[in-house]
Amino acid sequence: MNDTVHITVTVNGEQRELDAAPHHTLLDVVRDDIHLTGTKECCVVGECGACTVLVDGRPMNSCLMLAVEVDGSEILTVEGLTDPDGRLSALQEAFLTTGAAQCGFCIPGQLVSAHALMAAHPEPTLDQIQEALAGNLCRCAGYEQMAEAVFMAGKEGDR
Amino acid sequence: MTTGSVGTSQPRFGGYGRVTGRQRYLADIHLEDALHVKLVTVPSARARIISIDASAAKEIPGVRLVMTAADLPDPMPRHGPQYQDRPVIAVDEVKYHGEPVAAVAAETKEAAEEAARVVEVAYEELPAIVTVADALAPDADLVQERSIRRPGSLIDSNVLCEYNFGWGDVDAAEADVVVEGSYAWPAQTHFAIEPHGFMAAADEDGIVVWSTIQHPYQLQKTIAQVLDWPLAKVRVIAPDPGGGFGGKQHPKLEPLIAFMAVKAGRPMRLVLTLDETFMAVRRASAEIQVRMGFKRDGTLVFQDFANDFLVGAYGDTGDRITAKASWLSAGPYRTPSVRIRARAILTHTTPTHPYRGFGIPHVGWARESCLTEAAAALEMDPLEIRLKNLARKGEEHVPGDTPADGEWEQTVRKAADEIGWGTPTPPGRGRGLAIGVKSGPTTGLSYSIVRLLVDGSVLVFSGTSDMGQGARTIFAQIAADELGVPIDQVSVVMGDTAIVPFDQQTSASRSSVLMGNAVLFACRDIQAQVRGIAARSHDLDESEIVVDRGTVQLPDSRLAIVDVVKAGLGKLGGELIGTGEMRKDAVPEHPLGGTASFFEFNCTAVELEVDEKTGSITIDRHVTVGDVGLALNPIQVKGQDDGAAIMGLGHALMEHIIRDDSGRVRNVGAIDYRIPTSLDLPLELESFMIENADGPGPYGVKGISEGSLLVTAPAIAGAVTDAVGVVIRDLPMSPERVWRAMREHS
Numbered sequence: 001m002n003d004t005v006h007i008t009v010t011v012n013g014e015q016r017e018l019d020a021a022p023h024h025t026l027l028d029v030v031r032d033d034i035h036l037t038g039t040k041e042c043c044v045v046g047e048c049g050a051c052t053v054l055v056d057g058r059p060m061n062s063c064l065m066l067a068v069e070v071d072g073s074e075i076l077t078v079e080g081l082t083d084p085d086g087r088l089s090a091l092q093e094a095f096l097t098t099g100a101a102q103c104g105f106c107i108p109g110q111l112v113s114a115h116a117l118m119a120a121h122p123e124p125t126l127d128q129i130q131e132a133l134a135g136n137l138c139r140c141a142g143y144e145q146m147a148e149a150v151f152m153a154g155k156e157g158d159r
Numbered sequence: 160m161t162t163g164s165v166g167t168s169q170p171r172f173g174g175y176g177r178v179t180g181r182q183r184y185l186a187d188i189h190l191e192d193a194l195h196v197k198l199v200t201v202p203s204a205r206a207r208i209i210s211i212d213a214s215a216a217k218e219i220p221g222v223r224l225v226m227t228a229a230d231l232p233d234p235m236p237r238h239g240p241q242y243q244d245r246p247v248i249a250v251d252e253v254k255y256h257g258e259p260v261a262a263v264a265a266e267t268k269e270a271a272e273e274a275a276r277v278v279e280v281a282y283e284e285l286p287a288i289v290t291v292a293d294a295l296a297p298d299a300d301l302v303q304e305r306s307i308r309r310p311g312s313l314i315d316s317n318v319l320c321e322y323n324f325g326w327g328d329v330d331a332a333e334a335d336v337v338v339e340g341s342y343a344w345p346a347q348t349h350f351a352i353e354p355h356g357f358m359a360a361a362d363e364d365g366i367v368v369w370s371t372i373q374h375p376y377q378l379q380k381t382i383a384q385v386l387d388w389p390l391a392k393v394r395v396i397a398p399d400p401g402g403g404f405g406g407k408q409h410p411k412l413e414p415l416i417a418f419m420a421v422k423a424g425r426p427m428r429l430v431l432t433l434d435e436t437f438m439a440v441r442r443a444s445a446e447i448q449v450r451m452g453f454k455r456d457g458t459l460v461f462q463d464f465a466n467d468f469l470v471g472a473y474g475d476t477g478d479r480i481t482a483k484a485s486w487l488s489a490g491p492y493r494t495p496s497v498r499i500r501a502r503a504i505l506t507h508t509t510p511t512h513p514y515r516g517f518g519i520p521h522v523g524w525a526r527e528s529c530l531t532e533a534a535a536a537l538e539m540d541p542l543e544i545r546l547k548n549l550a551r552k553g554e555e556h557v558p559g560d561t562p563a564d565g566e567w568e569q570t571v572r573k574a575a576d577e578i579g580w581g582t583p584t585p586p587g588r589g590r591g592l593a594i595g596v597k598s599g600p601t602t603g604l605s606y607s608i609v610r611l612l613v614d615g616s617v618l619v620f621s622g623t624s625d626m627g628q629g630a631r632t633i634f635a636q637i638a639a640d641e642l643g644v645p646i647d648q649v650s651v652v653m654g655d656t657a658i659v660p661f662d663q664q665t666s667a668s669r670s671s672v673l674m675g676n677a678v679l680f681a682c683r684d685i686q687a688q689v690r691g692i693a694a695r696s697h698d699l700d701e702s703e704i705v706v707d708r709g710t711v712q713l714p715d716s717r718l719a720i721v722d723v724v725k726a727g728l729g730k731l732g733g734e735l736i737g738t739g740e741m742r743k744d745a746v747p748e749h750p751l752g753g754t755a756s757f758f759e760f761n762c763t764a765v766e767l768e769v770d771e772k773t774g775s776i777t778i779d780r781h782v783t784v785g786d787v788g789l790a791l792n793p794i795q796v797k798g799q800d801d802g803a804a805i806m807g808l809g810h811a812l813m814e815h816i817i818r819d820d821s822g823r824v825r826n827v828g829a830i831d832y833r834i835p836t837s838l839d840l841p842l843e844l845e846s847f848m849i850e851n852a853d854g855p856g857p858y859g860v861k862g863i864s865e866g867s868l869l870v871t872a873p874a875i876a877g878a879v880t881d882a883v884g885v886v887i888r889d890l891p892m893s894p895e896r897v898w899r900a901m902r903e904h905s
Contacts, residue, residue, distance in 0.1 A: 023269075037187035038180015040401075042352050043433045047829035050352055078180035092178040096170055099794040102802065103627030104177030105184060105353040105401025130837040137829060139352050139402050140627045141805035142798055143837040144844060 007071035011036070012080030020067035027051045027062040030077060038078040038108045042137075049136030052109035053077050059116040061135075078108035081115060090156050091115060094149035102140035110136045114150045123154040164636040164646045165858060168794035172631035172651055173399065184401050185356040185371045186430045193358065194223055196416065196429035197271035199261035199278045200438070204287035204822025205507040206253040211261055212279040221270035224423045225278060227261045231418060236385040237307065240377065240409040242319075242474030244307040245510065247385060247414045253282070254302065254472035255509050256823045257438025259412070264419055264427055287507035287822035288317065291446055291467045294504045302472055302505035319470060319503040320478045324486055324750060326558050327496025332461040334452025338533040342525035343889045345815035346444040346469070349514060350834050353401025354436045359416045360426035365392030368417055371400045373407045373624045374664040379656050381410040382417050397654040400626040404806070405513035406440045407626070408666055409476065437827040441816060442514035443480055444469045447525035457539045459548045461496040464488040466522060468511070470503045475510035477503045483598060484518025486751055490526050491556050491567055491596040491760065492548040507822050513666060515803065519597040519869050520810065524890070527593035527873035532886060541877060542575050545594055552853075556596075561755040565786040565861070567594075570849045571762045577782040577845065578764035585766075588779060589882025592764040595869025599862045601753030603673040603743035606660035609638055609681035613732040615721035616648040619678055622662025623670045625653060628864050629795040630670045634678045636791060637857055641682035643709020643720045660738075668759055668862030671791060673741045675857045680739030688735050689720050692727035757854050760786040761866035763804070763874040765841070769883045774898025776812060776879065778841035785846070788854025788861035799864045800846035807871025809835045813891050 004019035011034060020029050030039050030053065039062060040050035046061040053062045054076035081089050088096075091114055101107045110133055117124050117132035124132070129150045130143070138146070176182035201208075213225035228235060228250040235250045237243045249260045261278050265271035288294045288302060294317040301317060308314045313321065358369040365388065372378045375397040382393045400407050412429060420427045431439060450463040466485045470477025485501035534541040549571065550556040550563040571594060575581070584590055608620040619638050623630045631651040639646040652658060662674060686706040693711050694701045705712040711723045724735060746753045766780045783804045790796040813833040817826045826832045846867060852859025876887045885900040 035189075036180070037183070040184075040352070041186065041430075042354060043829055045828060048352060048433070082179050086179075088175070088178065095178045096174045099168070099171065099798045101171065101174055101177040102629070102798050103351070103353070103400065103402040104173070104182050105351070107177050108180045111178065130840070133837045135836075137350075137352060137834060137836060139350055139404065139806070139834065140798070141802040141835060143805065143835075143840055144801055145798060147837065 005068045007068060009070050010074045012077060022066065022068055024067050025063050026053065026065040026067050026070055029067040030062060036077050036079050040105055040108055049109045049113065050106055052112045052136060054112055054116055057116065057119060059113045076112065078111055081111055091118065091150065091153040094153040095146065098145040098149040098152065100142045100145035100149045102142050106136055106138045110138065110146055117150065118154060124150060126151060163640065165640045165791055166789065168792055169632055169636055169646055171629055171795070172635055173625065183398055184353055185369055185398050188369060188398065190358055190360060190426045190428060193426040193428040194264040194266065194423060195268040195271040196262055196264050196419065196427050197275035198259040198435065199263065199275045199280065200257050200259055201253055201280050201282050202823065203253060203282065203284045204256040204289065205285045206282040207285055208249065208251055208253065208260055209281040209283060213261065215277040215279065216263055216274035219265070219270055219274040221266035222263060222274045223266065223425065224264040224419060225261060226415070226419050226422065230422065236414065238381050238385055238410060238414055239474055240476055241478050242309065244303065245473040245475065247418060255507055257435065257509065262415060262419060264423060289506055289508055289818055289822040291469055291504055294506050302507060317505045319474055319505050320481065322482050322485060322501045323499070325498040327461065329461045329463050329496045329498040332452055332496045334460040335455040336453045336536055337450060338529055338536050339450040340529050340532060340888055341446065341448045342528055344445045344521040344524055345890055346508070347442045347810055347814045348437050348816060348832065349404045349406030349440060351400065351402030351404060351406055354431045354433050355407060355411070355439060356430035357413050357416045358426060358428045359420035361420045365394065366417055366420065367394045367396060368413055369396045370413050371407050372397050372410065373400060373403045373626060373666065374409060375624070375654065375656050376622055376661050377664060378410045378413055381414060385414045386417060386421070395656045397624055399654065400624055403624070403626040404515045405666065408513045408664065411439055434827045437824060438509060440512045441509045443477060443511040443518065443521070445521040447522060449525045449529040451529055451533055453533060453537060457537050457544045457547050459492055459494045462489045462494050464499045466499065466501040468503050468518065469506055469508070471506060471508045471510035473510040476513050477511040480511060480513065480518040483751055484522050487519065487557065487596060487598060488522045488526060489556070490523070491550050491563065491594060493550050493554060493556060515806065516597065516865050516869055517667065519595060520872065523593065523595045523870045524872045527870050528876055528888065531591065531873065531877040531880065542580055542592055546571060561758070564758055565760055565853055566849065566851055567760050567786065570760055570784045570786045573847055573849060574762035574764040574782050574784040577847065578766055578780060580764065588766055588768045589878040589880065590764065590766045591874045591877025591881060592762065593870035593873040593877060595761045595763070595866065597759045597865060597869055598755035599757040599759060600667040600669040600673065600743060601751045601755060602745045603669055603741065603756065604661065604663045605674040605677040605741045606662065607674060607677035607681045607739045608660055609678060609685060609737045609739070611642055611685050611724060611735040613725065613728050613734060615644055615725065617642055617644055619649060619651045620659045621651060621653050621674055621678065622659045623653060623674045624665040626665070628799055629792060630674070632795060633671055633675065633791040637675060637678050638682055640708055641679065642685060668864045671860050672756060672854065672856030672862050673743065675860060676741040677739040679857045680741065681737040684737035684739060685735045686720070689723055693723050696723065696727055757861045759862055759866040761869050763867065763870050765874050765878045767875065767878045767882060769879060769897060771883065771901065774894035774896070774901060776875065776892060776897065780843040781841035783846050783867040784849060785863055785866040786849045786861065787863050788856065789850050789852045789859045790848050791860055796848060796863055797846050800867045801844060803865060803867035804844060804846065804871060805835050805840060807868030808839065810868065811872035811875050811890060811892055813893065815891055
């Protein structure tokens with residue numbers, strides 16, 4: 001099990017060469033090897049959405065993918081939503097404006113799911129938003145504030 | 160000159176970190192050289208441990224320590240917030256499914272997991288007690304051996320404690336109509352999205368323990384007790400929890416990790432899986448029998464409660480939840496005679512932990528459901544029967560406790576108006592309404608230190624945990640206004656017992672009131688110092704100077720506090736340090752040890768429809784109204800209220816822990832234990848606040864955060880009855896349960 005597999009991935013625009021253990025998930029590699037801890041670990045069986053990242057533009061539970069499966073892929077994590085200078089995206093700003101982030105633990109996954117939605121539907125309807133975020137649990141239950149935020153960001157035009 | 164931030168929706172402190180992924184939760188902290196810990200359990204709710212063989216586990220490369228009861232002091236150190244009965248690790252007998260019997264520490268997570276699987280535990284499964292009836296059977300085995308029970312008449316029973324509260328004479332009360340029912344509330348789990356996590360590192364200077372805990376100072380005390388070390392040698396670092404809801408209040412596995420860190424001389428890291436979190440913490444279940452007597456006109460004559468809370472294998476907070484919730488069984492109503500018999504019952508289940516609402520949803524479910532049934536029996540309107548008996552401001556609803564502390568009728572009428580009570584209900588729909596009331600903290604002690612620095616910026620130190628309620632933001636708002644500085648010049652420091660002064664706990668919606676006052680008093684302490692500085696600088700008597708909300712009023716001019724301080728501190732600079740203490744003292748003769756510092760008062764009203772083919776409930780409109788005193792930060796109040804309402808929907812409609820006959824938990828995880836998603840929301844959800852600035856906190860604030868889930872279930876059940884005629888007395892109101900009830904009804 002100690003053998004590793006060499007993979008090349010682009011994470012938040014930066015190409016990385018990694019030696020990943022074949023049994024390690026994308027979540028393991030993102031958090032433990034690349035040290036991008038914004039992506040959260042909760043259920044590790046694809047039920048809660050806390051670990052959502054984009055793989056080639058598609059929202060995925062990173063706990064359900066092996067790292068070796070993403071060889072050659074582009075990964076976007078929550079850290080990639082922010083400009084290199086730390087400036088927030090319109091979506092992130094909207095989450096703050098509506099008070100959507102409470103304890104905050106699910107928020108990275110919510111933002112990444114919402115980001116994917118807006119890539120496909122720049123001005124999503126509330127129904128589309130609630131459907132797109134249905135796989136991301138929030139126990140603070142800030143669902144309405146999140147939906148409002150995504151709606152608001154859609155109207156304003158996400159950068 | 161005041162910044163006027165109190166009462167406005169200031170952006171959340173910590174918001175930037177939360178939307179960028181930069182917020183550091185416990186699991187995001189990397190401890191150099193830490194060993195990874197994995198727990199060893201047996202698949203049984205009750206088992207006699209015969210032997211534990213760790214030899215194969217120790218052979219796994221990277222394994223550094225396997226800890227069992229044999230490696231701990233004898234007698235086994237025990238701990239707990241009320242009863243010191245929980246062992247650091249199971250000794251002799253496993254008393255609930257998931258109780259750890261051993262723990263492995265290894266260089267990697269994989270090695271720890273692999274080794275945990277090969278620790279050989281020989282055990283004999285014993286019959287587990289998992290229901291109230293089993294626990295109270297005359298020949299029932301005792302869940303706890305005598306040696307860990309408190310002395311007293313209950314020691315040879317599974318009743319942990321029994322309370323008898325009341326006033327008047329229920330048996331002598333003359334009622335025209337008596338209504339009664341039995342209501343059940345199932346066990347549920349908190350399901351914070353952040354699983355619990357713990358780390359510890361010990362050296363010759365003491366020990367540092369990191370935890371997702373809500374009460375860092377209780378953890379410090381517990382670790383000091385079990386290790387027998389001075390408090391000053393125990394430092395607790397408590398990063399903002401990723402949701403708590405009560406489940407992270409008290410220590411659980413931290414003592415084990417602490418002993419392991421000391422023994423191995425290496426830091427330890429244990430982050431539970433979600434499955435392990437399900438086993439580690441839960442909410443009490445309860446069976447409640449109610450009898451209510453009324454005059455023909457709906458006037459309450461008596462209320463009679465028998466409350467059995469099923470609390471698990473160790474005391475934890477089961478006693479306190481049973482007592483505090485039961486004390487308010489009769490709710491916010493004037494009742495001449497009340498009798499309450501409440502018991503906490505030990506079983507072979509996960510110890511009961513506090514959970515948002517602290518037992519009030521259980522008693523509220525019973526009382527408000529019975530009241531709705533009584534309205535039907537009396538042919539009265541469910542709103543009218545409540546308003547008729549509702550205590551008005553200043554009236555005692557529980558003799559000897561704090562009287563009604565708000566314009567409660569205003570709250571109820573607002574909810575009724577917002578749901579359209581009294582207007583024709585659309586075809587196929589039903590409406591329901593219920594009233595909840597919960598005591599705030601009965602005792603409390605919070606300290607704060609506020610430092611006004613030479614450049615006019617401010618540091619606020621507080622032992623409160625910010626777990627989503629937004630405590631940091633409101634403390635900053637208070638300090639900004641009191642000291643007259645822009646809020647972006649304020650930093651709030653929390654979560655480290657080596658830095659922040661003592662706070663009793665973050666619970667019972669207390670922090671705005673108790674810590675809020677401590678912060679306010681610390682700012683006032685600075686204001687008093689500023690007055691002295693201004694007097695010296697301007698050659699005035701202090702009595703000629705008024706310092707208030709950021710300004711220094713001199714006889715002929717008005718200055719900003721910050722300008723007076725900058726001038727007064729002179730060339731060397733320095734700072735002003737204010738301290739604040741907020742104490743809510745105990746009342747020894749009070750059955751709860753103290754009166755309510757305030758009440759969280761809520762009225763919830765819903766309009767819904769029931770799919771007659773499937774039993775599925777659709778909430779068309781859900782209204783909650785809370786008496787908040789004053790909203791320090793309206794958007795945060797709304798977030799807490801909406802969130803609690805949706806959590807309440809989960810409890811009412813979908814959530815329950817399922818155990819098999821042997822006491823094993825069968826539905827761990829998000830698919831088998833459903834919590835609300837974005838697709839489970841009411842079609843309309845609105846939270847309203849009543850603000851009369853009549854609370855005991857800063858500027859008249861009362862605690863919030865729990866109100867909106869206190870009576871969600873009985874409001875929904877009442878609406879189901881209104882819609883389709885069936886009466887539901889068990890939860891959750893799953894489609895199957897509602898469908899079966901409709902079938903029996905027809």
